[in-house]
Amino acid sequence: MANAPGQIELTQEVPIATPGDQTPNADTGTLILFPEGGQWYAKSASGVVTLVGNTAAQFGAKGDLFAGTGVGTGDKLAVGTAGQVLTVGGADPSGLEWSNPGNPALQYNDLLGWTFDPVGINDKNNYAGAAQVMLSRIPLPAAITVTNVITYLTTLGLTLTHSYLALFKSDGTVIGQSADQSTAWGALGATGVCTLPLAGGPHVCTPLAANDFLWAAWYVGTAVTAPSFPVAANNYGGILIGETAARIRSGNIVQADTATLGSIVPGNINSSGTLYWMAIS
Numbered sequence: 001m002a003n004a005p006g007q008i009e010l011t012q013e014v015p016i017a018t019p020g021d022q023t024p025n026a027d028t029g030t031l032i033l034f035p036e037g038g039q040w041y042a043k044s045a046s047g048v049v050t051l052v053g054n055t056a057a058q059f060g061a062k063g064d065l066f067a068g069t070g071v072g073t074g075d076k077l078a079v080g081t082a083g084q085v086l087t088v089g090g091a092d093p094s095g096l097e098w099s100n101p102g103n104p105a106l107q108y109n110d111l112l113g114w115t116f117d118p119v120g121i122n123d124k125n126n127y128a129g130a131a132q133v134m135l136s137r138i139p140l141p142a143a144i145t146v147t148n149v150i151t152y153l154t155t156l157g158l159t160l161t162h163s164y165l166a167l168f169k170s171d172g173t174v175i176g177q178s179a180d181q182s183t184a185w186g187a188l189g190a191t192g193v194c195t196l197p198l199a200g201g202p203h204v205c206t207p208l209a210a211n212d213f214l215w216a217a218w219y220v221g222t223a224v225t226a227p228s229f230p231v232a233a234n235n236y237g238g239i240l241i242g243e244t245a246a247r248i249r250s251g252n253i254v255q256a257d258t259a260t261l262g263s264i265v266p267g268n269i270n271s272s273g274t275l276y277w278m279a280i281s
Contacts, residue, residue: 067094081143082207112146113138114279115216115250116232124154125274126228132252133264135168135215136276143206149178149216150195150279153185155228160186162221162259165196167203167280170213170247172264175203177219180259185220185227195281213247216278221257230277250275 063079065086070093080086080098090097109118115136127134149165157163163185166177176198183189205214220226243249246266253269255261 065096067092067096069093069095082209084142110281111150112144112280113140113214115275115277118230118277120232121230121277123231124228125231125276126155126157126226127252127272127274130220130223130226131254131257133166133217133219133255133261134252134272134274134276135217135248135250135269136278137247137249138214138216138278138280140170140205140207140212140214143204144280145202145204146175146198146214146280147202148195148197148281150193150281151216151218151277152193152230153189153191153227154230156187156189156191157185157220157223157227158187158225160220160223160227162219162257163227164219164261165194165198165278166217166219166261167198167205168215168217168264169205170208170215170266172266174261174263175205175214176200177261214280216276216280218276218278219255219261221259232275232277245269245271 060076061079065077065079066074067077068074075093077092077094077096084098086096087099088095088097090099115138146167149167151165160182163181164177164179165181167175169175178196178198181189181194181196184194218229245251246269248266248269248271250272251269252272253264255264
């Protein structure tokens with residue numbers, strides 16, 4: 001009869017050994033079953049050990065693998081997470097492990113990612129209206145742990161309230177925001193690199209799907225004059241090329257003056273046409 005995947009059909013009488021009894025019968029035509037490590041094995045007088053039973057039952061999730069752990073032995077290797085790749089190494093008995101791929105295209109200057117290479121900065125920009133979350137997209141090809149959001153303050157603002165850097169998932173969920181920068185970005189502050197820790201961090205950011213990303217953002221609740229930050233192009237017209245509003249590379253969305261930024265609805269983002277330089281570390 002046909003066997004299910006991972007099953008071996010035994011066509012002769014098989015006496016069941018007591019747990020731990022791994023001594024083969026003298027009769028070479030008889031097999032003994034014994035448990036080991038949660039699996040059932042058969043052993044004959046020839047000394048050959050063969051895995052029997054339904055190995056598929058050992059899998060606990062879609063994507064689990066069965067990997068060798070030595071000569072004639074094997075065990076389950078649990079599936080990894082989205083974006084990970086299978087590599088040789090690690091502590092698992094199989095000698096295999098799921099790991100996050102390197103991301104050399106984004107690891108310039110020892111950063112985890114950025115909106116674009118800073119050599120492409122050619123202008124600075126603020127936004128005339130306050131209470132806008134100004135978003136710029138950073139690719140997320142694999143899981144990373146983010147502590148800081150980084151930008152460069154090019155021009156100080158005037159009379160600011162509720163001023164933050166923040167990070168959002170591609171589904172609009174807010175990951176975290178910095179401490180209030182109203183004073184640091186105001187008239188008595190100083191221009192330069194801003195490396196700001198996210199509250200509650202570090203944050204593990206895992207891709208939600210293939211070709212995923214994060215949105216880095218700056219926000220000012222109210223301002224007489226908003227601060228400005230470096231951009232790649234000061235208004236390229238907001239042309240959507242290979243993107244949709246919900247996955248826009250740069251845009252803005254209204255969020256009323258607040259001390260705590262909330263999650264956003266990606267489909268409601270407006271194309272700003274201005275891509276700010278922002279990074280994560």
